[in-house]
Amino acid sequence: MIPNVPIRNTILSRNELGRFFIDQNCAGCKNCFSLAPSNIEFISMAKRCSVVLQPMSDEELAILNKAYQQCPQHAFHDKADVLVEGMD
Ligand code: SF4
Secondary structure (H helix, E strand, O other): OOOOOOHHHHHHHOOOOOOEEEOOOOOOOOHHHHHOOOOEEEEOOOOEEEEOOOOOOHHHHHHHHHHHHHOOOOOEEEHHHHHHHHOO
16 A cells, blocks of 8 residues: 655655755756756656755765755755754
């Protein structure tokens, strides 16, 4: 029997656990995907992206930081920034 899981939760669960993630506000513009195709996947059926591989080098970290800063929908998140904001 196929479990009745909402599509939104399925999309969110595709983010690899770790520092960066993309939420349901992603508009599927593919900007982040074009910057980091090794770390981000475009899910064509959902027309959204997910972080499928967390950065494993300083270079990948810099690219994902750039993708995070350039997301027009603020759907790309960096947990390190959330922690800093929470300390204000
Ligand atoms: S840049 Fe933002 S809105 Fe565009 S695909 Fe990436 S997460 Fe989605």
